[in-house]
Amino acid sequence: MTTASLDPRALRDAFGSFMTGVTVVTANDASGNPIGFTANSFASVSIDPPLLLVCIAKTSRNFATVTAAKGFGVNVLSDKQMAVSNTFAKPVEDRFASVEWRIGPHGAPILAGVSAWFDCSMNEIVDAGDHAILIGRVEAFENGAMAGLGFARGSYITPGLSGKAVSAAAEGVPLIAAVVERDGAVLLIPETDGRWRLPQMALKGGEALAALQDHLAATTGLGIEVGFLYSVYDNKTTGHQHIVYRAAADPGDTQDGRFIPLAELPLDRMDNSATADLLKRFAAESALGNFGVYVGDEKQGKVHPYARKA
Structure with missing residues (x-):
């Protein structure tokens, strides 16, 4: 070029x-x-x-x-x-x-x-x-x-929010996941009972982003770019801490799962209500082009906005 x-x-x-x-x-x-x-x-x-x-x-x-x-x-x-x-x-x-x-x-x-x-x-x-x-x-x-x-990428980032993810990880073995988006669709992984979930893994050590990047690449066979922290929450029902990032996928067929348009997300058939709520928020924020990071538990918490540059 x-x-x-x-x-x-x-x-x-x-x-x-x-x-x-x-x-x-x-x-x-x-x-x-x-x-x-x-x-x-x-x-x-x-x-x-x-x-x-x-x-x-x-x-x-x-x-x-x-x-x-x-x-x-x-x-x-x-x-x-x-x-x-x-x-x-x-x-x-x-x-x-x-x-x-x-x-x-x-x-x-x-x-x-x-x-x-x-x-x-x-x-x-x-x-x-x-x-x-x-x-x-x-x-x-x-x-x-x-x-x-x-x-x-045009957004402010406050390091304190990422620090909450580190704190969550220190309290147990967290599940680290990603909302992987491409052309207005999100990657979901099917479960054997007919439900869907985000691509995720148990973080048992090492650097979270590097581990997630490797896991997503192995799962999809696609080029994946992990972006901002999106959600940190405790799920008291399952006993897990969850750390969720935003990510973007390159074109191509995925080895596992399916990219489902935001308007067609099977919110009533997600693995749990917390994932459904997360995806509802993601769809709403995508429509506005203004994202934040959620910190709390599966029922209540606070969304800290990533303010856009004026």
């Missing part, structure tokens, strides 16, 4: 599969007023000297201001700051009006409540296609106690 034949939208989606943190990059304009924007193209570069980088699009309304500034700040957002991320991603006039902030030791605006912040002098600006790479020398920093906010 040549560069000319690359689909920009598909390339952006592929880049978006890499899970990153979320930052707000800040600086001061020529009049000393604060400016800032949300960015996830951030990376450490060097410890000695202390360097980091962020990228900014040349089409950004902040491009001229940031590249002319003597330095900039990088605020690594905590998992409680989705709203802050959305505020600094929107084209509003005063993004700082709704957040608490202060001037850092080297002069960059520093936001309150962040997971970490870095106040940098401008070390180098590197031309990089339709972006510029800002390499900053860290003049001051602080590492907070808050967990960072994650981002992948």
